[in-house]
Amino acid sequence: MNNEDQGYSLLELMAVVLIIAIIALSTLPLLHEQMAAREIDIIARRFIAHAQFARAQAFQLGVPIRITPINGGLWEEGWAVKNVCNDRQPKSGCVERQWISQGDLGQVYFKGGGKQFIDPHTSKRGILFSAAGAAKTAQGGFVANRLILGHDRDSGLERQLILGSGGRWRICDPTKDPKACK
Template structure:
């Protein structure tokens, strides 16, 4: 008499595999939106830090060269297309020197925009004089202001520039702008 195979089968049944695939699919569907939000928030932080670095670089160059250095939007006021740091003559200077581009920054990453409805002060650009003080390009007086970056997630990061020329990154309140809430109190939190 021949006996059948007494060794139990090892492995998974088709039904067990389908249940595992369904569980993995549900977990992936839950995880993808939070990963997207994390990615957009990181892009927001990168954009704000890049602009803050551009301001710091412009201020350093202005002091080092003892002449005006400007940070301006590439597309005439549309900061989302990128910005440039360049030298040039001061508006009050009697000599006109050639503009020299020191550094160019690319357009904002996908999912990040400039929220022009909040705060402001730098519609056309910002100039640092030879002493490192900030001035708007349209006026000769000292200038303070901010630029607010906004991610599609609704999170914001503002880069605030004081009249002394110092720039910092701040997280404005959800309903606030650059001049209110945590930013006005001087609470910075990065981007």
Template sequence: MIKPIRSLRNAERGSTLLELMVVTLIIAIMSSISIPLIQESLATRQLESISRSFIEQAHFARQQALFLGESVQIVPRIGNDWNSGWVIQSSISKKAWFMQGSIEPIYFKQGGKQFSDPNASQKGILFNSAGAAKTAHGGFVANRLILGHRRLADLERHLILGSGGRWRICDPRTDSKACR
């Protein structure tokens, strides 16, 4: 039996070049809109992760001070530069429990006191044997560190240590009142 010509044409139908170009254009427009949003989301996650990691390690340093009954500090790994990473160590024996290296593309912005001891000009947080954050001369260290992201200049988080020893992470874009 011979098939009619009309059914052969329907079987051979496909996409035209114009239809393929329209679909490609739609995909290109959607990706150009969504990629910056995805990049900002990834940068925010990186910033939040480093912020939480720093606070967890500060909690560990405090717990070690309480457990050992001696001062434990979290200090910049090299000199006074928090961007080089940080070390948790005993103030007496200098035994180190943890060392964090570079945190690229996250960095510590200038601003805040960055946990500087006003008497010694050394940066760091010293937890005494009672677990209180003190300076080497016994003063309280209520302070903050400001983290930024190299790819998104306006993205930052403030790591704030309150007088009661409680940490909080503050986003100045949404919590401008709480970041003061």
């Protein structure tokens, strides 16, 4: 047995490293897409959890609770869950309180489209849950609506957060089930 037959040549090792590098580079875009989809799903689930918390608080406390964009702006700035003081409640009996807020959304953003839970009477964004736990407009009508989430890294990636008339939320991926998202 020669010393020459005991190992791999530098050329063979370089070929293996090159093959591994090509495979890694070809899977990188898929990895980025999966990471972006995961980030959108996390924000979508967090929003729904906060909306369900707002609904539960409204029902439990017997007072209106709102999930609304921070500072009354756009959803992209984040959102907050707050109680609502109105004219029917004595000023001394109502203390505005914010329970939960979500600020920085990272590279996730709310796309245009959908009605974005804009009250047709007041033109304000947000979801008001009545003391009975129902999503209502300022005039008492039901708010069946949707928000559409996107990601900076992949403009074609989207998730829709849909609130049904029974108060049930669902997350819809239009690329996988376009009929369910309509």
